[in-house]
Amino acid sequence: MASAAVGYARENQSRFLEELKALLRIPSVSTAEEHKDDVRKAANFVAEELKRIGFENVQVIETKGHPLVYGDWLHAEGKPTALCYAHYDVQPAEPLDEWHTPPFEPTERNSNLYARGAVDDKGQLWMEVKAFESLFQTHGGKLPINARVLFEGEEEVGGEAIEEYVKTNPDKLKADFALICDTELFAPDLPTICVGLRGLVYTEIEARGAATDLHSGVYGGAAPNPLFALSTIIAKLKDANGKILIPGFYEGVKKPTAAELKAWHSLPFNEEEYRQKEVGSDVLTGEPKYPVLYRTWARPTLEVHGMPGGFVAQGAKTVIPAKASAKISMRLVPNQDPDDILKKYTEYVTSLTPKGIQLKFKVHSKGAAIVVGTKNKYIKAATHALHEIFHKDTVYTRSGGSIPIVAQFANDLKIPSVMMGFGLPDDNLHAPNEKFHIPNFHRGIESLARFFEILGSEK
Amino acid sequence: MASAAVGYARENQSRFLEELKALLRIPSVSTAEEHKDDVRKAANFVAEELKRIGFENVQVIETKGHPLVYGDWLHAEGKPTALCYAHYDVQPAEPLDEWHTPPFEPTERNSNLYARGAVDDKGQLWMEVKAFESLFQTHGGKLPINARVLFEGEEEVGGEAIEEYVKTNPDKLKADFALICDTELFAPDLPTICVGLRGLVYTEIEARGAATDLHSGVYGGAAPNPLFALSTIIAKLKDANGKILIPGFYEGVKKPTAAELKAWHSLPFNEEEYRQKEVGSDVLTGEPKYPVLYRTWARPTLEVHGMPGGFVAQGAKTVIPAKASAKISMRLVPNQDPDDILKKYTEYVTSLTPKGIQLKFKVHSKGAAIVVGTKNKYIKAATHALHEIFHKDTVYTRSGGSIPIVAQFANDLKIPSVMMGFGLPDDNLHAPNEKFHIPNFHRGIESLARFFEILGSEK
Secondary structure, eight states: OOOHHHHHHHHTHHHHHHHHHHHHTSOOBTTOGGGHHHHHHHHHHHHHHHHHHTOEEEEEEOOSSSOEEEEEEOOOTTSOEEEEEEEOOBOOOOSGGGOSSOTTSOEEETTEEESTTTTTTHHHHHHHHHHHHHHHHHTTTOOSSEEEEEEESOGGGTOHHHHHHHHHOGGGGOOSEEEEOOOBOSBTTBOEEEEEEOEEEEEEEEEEOSSSOEEHHHHTTTSOOHHHHHHHHHHTTBOTTSOBOSTTTTTTOOOOOHHHHHHHHTSSOOHHHIIIIIIOSSSOOSOTTSOHHHHHHHSOEEEEEEEEEEOOSSSOOOEEOSEEEEEEEEEEOTTOOHHHHHHHHHHHHHHTOOTTOEEEEEEEEEEOOEEOOSOSHHHHHHHHHHHHHHSSOOEEEEESSOOHHHHHHHHHSOOOEEEEOOBOTTSOTTSTTOEEEHHHHHHHHHHHHHHHHHHHHOO | OOOHHHHHHHHTHHHHHHHHHHHHTSOOBTTOGGGHHHHHHHHHHHHHHHHHHTOEEEEEEOOSSSOEEEEEEOOOTTSOEEEEEEEOOBOOOOSGGGOSSOTTSOEEETTEEESTTTTTTHHHHHHHHHHHHHHHHHTTTOOSSEEEEEEESOGGGTOHHHHHHHHHOTGGGOOSEEEEOOOBOSBTTBOEEEEEEOEEEEEEEEEEOSSSOEEHHHHTTTSOOHHHHHHHHHHTTBOTTSOBOSTTTTTTOOOOOHHHHHHHHTSSOOHHHIIIIIIOSSSOOSOTTSOHHHHHHHSOEEEEEEEEEEOOSSSOOOEEOSEEEEEEEEEEOTTOOHHHHHHHHHHHHHHTOOTTOEEEEEEEEEEOOEEOOSOSHHHHHHHHHHHHHHSSOOEEEEESSOOHHHHHHHHHSOOOEEEEOOBOTTSOTTSTTOEEEHHHHHHHHHHHHHHHHHHHHOO
16 A cells, blocks of 8 residues: 555544534534524535645535535546535434534544534545545645535535536536445445435425314314324325335336345344344334345335424423424335326325315425446445455445435436445434544545545556 | 492403403413413412402412412301312413414403413403402402302313312312303303313323434334324324224213203304304314214314424424324213223223334323203302393303313312303414403403302392
8 A cells, every 4th residue: 555645644633533523513504594604604614625725616606505615626637537525514403402412512432523414424525625635735736636526515405506506517517427425334344335325205294274273172073183184194105014005106116136135135234233223123114025224225215204283392282283294205216206206195195185184295305216336447446445444345235315416416417426435324323422433534534545546546 | 230349340441451461471381391480470469469359368379280379258157158260370372473462462452452361261360350359349348258269370281289189178168169260152242151061181192213313214114213103093093084993982972961952053153154263274074973063062082282203393304203202182071081081092002003112101181071050059140140241141051171170179079160251262272362352351350240249149
């Protein structure tokens, strides 16, 4: 190996980590109107650093929503061009009372860094930035390949701005491949490249009954109850075995290949351990005839995330709410078209509308599933780099999560993505006590630096 | 007529109203821990006024929860003794953004007084106090009958303290009848005595699945979802025709008498007008074979009031919540035993528990339905008084709401209750923009003063 860039990264570990903490202190919660300025502050923070380390044409690009951050360095003639993606926005931190230390005060414990966004995705964004700094610093102010970075601030709310930007500016984003740092290792110390993602359709159904909240004693037996109505609808969306009941929902669902299924089967995975350590429930749920990895990676699912409405504080209030909502999402697999699924879902739910209730639909986000091949030279270079840093063979996995931009890079820019992420399965993404295992932050920086060096050294 | 007390009440209308406003400015929300001191403040406010106007033995009685306010005047030898009940606590004011003027800043508009608690029940409590003041002032510092007042601060949260106090102190509350001012006129200008109330069992079911909140992309298809679980349970509690599906739920339900049904049928009630003006929904719901008044007064019902858990803020969060709850209540009718119903409900819900979910039950309140006769001398005197003030015959109705203390007065003190209330059907009880029609506040005071005078003049 003997890479000066890796040496530089190792010498600067503690500074890199302190810089990440500063970024994590900015509560860039993209779904919360009150954090709008914080999201911009995080964008500016990242843009300033890109300029400082050597990127050119650095811009905070205005959009209808939160800004994009762009920068490039395109002077490695004859070498490939990377389009490097990550996101600087984070999920809301609620429920706050379940955090052991405050979500926006990054805290080190047991070699982990705890904070909202630690691993999803500010920590992984910062890995990219610091890999580039290490390369600029040790390659005489140059990079071994051409690079564009494009960071978004709306990943957790559907990514509309980047979708629009990629669609309308394909020439400004010309690249040979994309690098996505927003995934995880399959197990600690096991280098992992993600080659498949589920799609997502996230909706909100608002149900309205009476014109105003009513006393349940006086009106119970005459007034429609939107919360009850939503419950009856939800109960008909999925059966007790996890089968989704929307007519035509499974039409065209593409199965994983036999080779993939075989590879998944040989992964170090124990359902009982997963149940106990990761999920912590009595039993696992879902379609019984599919193993857990198949269910969560390659089968579509449907979940309810919240049902605002009525009286949700402590204690009792005898109210029939005038309106209530249900936040419901579906994860999609290859060959399910999000628009088609949304149409089938909307029609089915509408057909279930109880007496006296009016429904309104809102779509929070929508993106297709994607599966990428493992044979291209970018995946091969990434595999090579990971082996150098981890001294182990890479496993190719899928993720049950969704990164809609990957499908768009394939469709609009016609480039493959390398999804190389360094989270761990127990990192509490989207939950209280989110963390990033600090050694993985550093190994991520090193792996990315080597990845670019390897690609740059190829004839 | 020619009652000096009525004359006094008329001369002091504007002062009485201003005093009520002062009481309404105290946010005595009994279910909210943060308003605990306000509840006490309201109790003290009322107790001070009872002393000022001439009551004796006035006490703010400490309990495990919010205090009771007691006072008596027992020097009308040979005359009956009234036990006068009302409550000084109020419902929460949420959702605040639907109030046209702030809930704890009483505001007059169109002859109405808008405020949380205006009619339920501080306004009606103040009617009692002001009727007594008018009598003390015009009867030479005496009352025409003996009176005890007992006001509680926990009616909106189940009334545990008063239940305990009545059970353990029947001797201190010896009376011939109870007066309850917490009901409404059937229609504007139509004097009304309520002779039946539904009972209430108010529960909260907590469902737990995974040990912590999980990402719905990563774990969707494997982790149990408590919100989905609660939805499937709720959907099986009641069918689309309002029939409750708990086994044995309707056992022993007592029908109204033929005379009652005939009287209800002749009330000025139009279902279409009720739907449009009071409920404001497309259609009415509930058991189709029973008319609306029968459904809401004499049929048991079940409602969901709120489902806390998961992500309920604006926007999208892809979370499978670790836990969620459902606040569910049942209204009971005569001959349904609350303990028996609670047992059947708990057993049935438990039997519906989905895979991977653990349920916990909490009971917020519990009380039986009651029906009182119309032939006793107290109801007759009340009817007489109402005729003097309204110049109309009184109608005898039931209420779909619940006042558990009425059943307890019958059972523990062996006394009948006179439920004489002056609210209106569109007063927005438990909802935003609660109001009290100001002329009804004053007619209430006058009717109560005359009621006591008539009882005191009988041989």
